[in-house]
Amino acid sequence: MNLKTTYLGLDLAHPIVPSASPLSENTDTARRLEDAGAPALVMYSLFEEQILDDQHRLDHFLEHGSHTFAEALTYFPEPDAYASANGEAYLEQIRRLKEHLKIPVIASLNGVSSGGWMSWAEKIEQAGADALELNIFYIPADFDHDPREIEEMYVNDVRAVRERTGLKIAVKIAPFFSSMSYMARRLEEAGADALVMFNRFYEPDFDIEQLQVKPRLKLSQSGDGLLALHWIAILRDHLKIDLAATGGIHDATDIVKALMAGADITMTASALLRRGPEHIQNLVIGLQRWMEEHEYVSVEQMKGSMSYAKVANPSAFERANYMKTLQSYRPERL
Template sequence: MTNQSEARRLEARYLGLALKSPLAPSASPLTATFNGARELEDAGAAAIVMHSLFEEECQKDHAMLHQFLYEQELGHSESDGYLPVPDTFRTAEERYLDNLERMKASLEIPVIASLNGVTRKGWAEHARQLAAAGADGLELNVYYIAADAEESSMDVERRYLDIVHSVRASVPDLPLAVKISSQFTSPVHFISQLKQIGVNAVVMFNRFLQPELTLETRKLHPMLELSHADELRERLRWIAIVRAQVAIDIAVTGGVHSASDVIKAQMCGADITQMASVLMQQGPGVIRQMETEILEWMDLNEYDSLLQLKGSVSYRNAADPSGFERANYLETLDSWRP
């Protein structure tokens, strides 16, 4: 366990929250339960992002409840309006809010809720519920594939901006982060727009799940694959470019698997590193291991704190900024040998 002096060297800030380190488990099955969250806190997590509350799941539960009450009414007309609901029945949002409240009552680290909505009303209403339950911040997990030939890139951006407008009006004081895709036409411009309408942080980037096509059945099947370390390179490039131009908090997610990955993300300008796959593969204990290895690297390279190196190789500070844009395209091609 790091001592108080060492902990100060790892300090980070995100969504206005003072964190003991940039190591924050992202939304995953590990953050879906109180026991999982407590285990992550004990292992050194600086904050957690809860698993997402899905509006579709809430809609399904409400439809089920409506059907149950309807059937009760048909069968108990003599009960003069008394329609008993099973004590054990809890809707998705009730279970989520109970879990959030329990975490906030017992954990010392910040708890950031995650919301995956469908409708503007749903985004706004669920955000209000999460704020009332005590969330320290809210991550908007906008999981949307632009697959309509009639929908332009401006339409796609407008969808995100409309969601943020709706949520921000609903929770004017709650710190907001938006989890975005890497597939925007102009990510820096879009992130600048998000900041202008009240977003406090962006999470880079959402990992869209890719289905598998089975030749025998000629059907698509969902595939859940954990991230790989090489996914980090795309994120580092855009973090470095964004950090130099937009004053907004940045979380990196996807491809963070080692202490070296955390240090690289800090150098490019990330405020925190969100992790899930490495924790699911190696267990929560990897957080302490990363802390130790980061401190050892800082000692070897004479850094007093992570804040000292944050953004040191961003687009503004890089010795060769064009490397982030073209990745030394010609030199890279010429370097290949059979």
């Protein structure tokens, strides 16, 4: 049985990859993932804010110092090249992981504005990462922000990072676009080599006693990724780039569904955080067992077998399903 797949030009032994999470912060934990069979590893993100915070502190320091030592300023590099303690620690972790692991390491850069943080794509490449995941996470709460400008911002981000690195780039996005298909194609045209679908929006909760908004991180459950599943099925045959499914991948059934929709790989974080790095082995065994029982000989054979390639009008198809779902429900107590 052949579980092999390819993603971002990487040959992977199977399609179950640990997604960005704190599991990659610790080298021993990352090695446990590798020992349990992870074919690659996506690192936790380096956030734009972490890099810029350092830069702002340095800006302040430079301005302050310039009153006393004006000539000293000329010795300082351009803002983009400023050292960032957070950034340097991140690069150090890439180097450490590369030194201790044999599997490919996909770094993750998380930002949205156009700016100096993008030059870290270059540094990430120099530090030895095998590919880059660019996570663009933006909550459009500004009433004056035209949606077309927001979409342009996404596209420009990808273009700008594309210009700064030769690494293959996966773009991790949320599903909240007026036209996901249009955006997916534009991101492909801008230079994305893969889409990672989808970012989770960690809705903070209201504390009604303290009248405060409190952060809340709820790990996902099996089946939480149905939205991604449908979008992957819609996009699969209209894009050339790779697709990764993230969100709610907890067992063999979740993996098979994502592959059949057309994903090249599945990514998992919550399941590994809940059950430990070794759980990846169970997922691989589960996938193998499912394939044996259903007489599939390869992952390639499964990939996209349930995509909407043959659906002439996916919008009408989804609308028909939507209507059928609502109309088929029968309340138990009436």
